[in-house]
Amino acid sequence: MQPDEAQLLWRLWRGDTKAFSELVNQYKGMVLNLAARMTGRPDTAEDVAQEVFLRVWKALPKFRGECKLSTWIYRITINLCIAEGKTAHGRSEFVAIDEPGVMAQPQLRTESDNEYAEEVILKERMIPLIAQMPEHYRTAITLYYLKDFSYQEISDVMEVPMGTVKSYLYRGKAWLRDRLLGRETAEED
Known part of the structure; x- marks a missing residue:
């Protein structure tokens, strides 16, 4: 402190x-x-x-x-x-995690305009997907990637062990990847 x-x-x-x-x-x-x-x-x-x-x-x-x-x-x-x-x-239905215009802007300009365009499109596709994520994945992803929290800080905030935070981040990224590639799974952790 x-x-x-x-x-x-x-x-x-x-x-x-x-x-x-x-x-x-x-x-x-x-x-x-x-x-x-x-x-x-x-x-x-x-x-x-x-x-x-x-x-x-x-x-x-x-x-x-x-x-x-x-x-x-x-x-x-x-x-x-x-x-x-x-x-x-009656259940958690929050959808927005960031302003679409803000999240759609890549942090660094890439080498080619095609890569830049792909990055913008990917981020725009991710906004509604992140909003649909199971709550624990969404919270971990938001704190880690958007707020730059450490594993320990996320562990403290979410009141779960650090290993669980790492699992949430890994599974949350897999959840997003599957949906971005059109491979939705029946399992919704």
Whole structure:
């Protein structure tokens, strides 16, 4: 835990409302972004973000600092997004993980225009597929590839062993590859 984070936590544990305002300002962008990606609905993302910070405030006395504060807040956000999807639709139906225009842009320009075009088309095909992935694969893929989380951070957020995270990533990539190649399997982990 970084010194600034430790100091902020100390102030929060003492009930310092100014420290809580700092926490909200520091993490609201992250929470809104994740909630919007997971729910696909900006209005729902706002509601989820408010509930996240309410739960953070209520649960602060229980937070032991065994993981980074951002990891803990991520976990609360993911749990609330999953719960929101289940209560709103009877099952999880979130579809958007990123703005299509953003994900369609390759990060690096490739050598040939054909490769560039193929990369754009592939990424555009992947957006709806990722949205259809089983929840645990989608969460692991999103955190690893879009948010640059380490295996350990994903393990902490998802509350599963690191080996399970690696399995989710491997199987999630296989799931995507099979669908991109038109080889859908009957098994839906």
